[in-house]
Amino acid sequence: MSDIAIFPGDKIAAIEEYEAGYNAFDDGDMVRAATVGKMDIDKDNRVANIKHPKMLSIPKAGDIIIGTVAAVMSSMIAVTIDYINGKPTTSKVECVCSTRNIRRKNIALVNDIVTLKIISHLNGTIHAAIDEPHLGVLFTKCRKCGNKVVPMRDAIKCIECAWIDERKLSTNFGNSEFVKLRE
Numbered sequence: 557m558s559d560i561a562i563f564p565g566d567k568i569a570a571i572e573e574y575e576a577g578y579n580a581f582d583d584g585d586m587v588r589a590a591t592v593g594k595m596d597i598d599k600d601n602r603v604a605n606i607k608h609p610k611m612l613s614i615p616k617a618g619d620i621i622i623g624t625v626a627a628v629m630s631s632m633i634a635v636t637i638d639y640i641n642g643k644p645t646t647s648k649v650e651c652v653c654s655t656r657n658i659r660r661k662n663i664a665l666v667n668d669i670v671t672l673k674i675i676s677h678l679n680g681t682i683h684a685a686i687d688e689p690h691l692g693v694l695f696t697k698c699r700k701c702g703n704k705v706v707p708m709r710d711a712i713k714c715i716e717c718a719w720i721d722e723r724k725l726s727t728n729f730g731n732s733e734f735v736k737l738r739e
């Protein structure tokens with residue numbers, strides 16, 4: 557491992573020679589650092605990693621994350637990552653998730669807790685998917701009154717004001733193990 561400090565976006569290897577490993581991404585040409593850290597080249601497996609001093613974690617393609625919805629746009633949501641593969645992370649990395657192909661009035665609201673699958677890193681942005689059954693909203697509240705909601709097939713219903721709304725729910729919606737994870 558080299559002792560030279562690496563900064564996000566720094567070129568660390570050519571993609572012909574190395575694959576992007578931990579805390580690294582490829583821009584189609586070069587493997588680049590996704591975080592501050594030190595280069596950690598695995599010559600045997602031809603993987604270029606960046607070791608962060610505090611082990612800041614950047615999720616890889618295929619990882620399952622749990623996060624908090626930070627913004628909702630017309631065709632995507634931005635999510636602050638709280639857990640990667642069930643492990644808490646304090647790095648507060650954001651990912652974006654396209655919601656273009658999901659026909660629901662509301663996919664998720666700001667401050668909802670969602671679970672997503674990381675699909676790629678593109679130009680320094682982490683992209684995630686929400687369209688598998690186990691992916692989607694794990695926790696949400698009533699949009700009208702802020703109270704608890706219960707699932708009703710694909711929709712949700714407020715136990716207080718009876719408002720019925722839509723979300724892209726995860727099959728793990730309301731899972732008590734997840735509640736434990738949050739405490």
Ligand SMILES: [Zn+2]
Nearest residue numbers: 698701714717
């Ligand atoms: Zn309500």
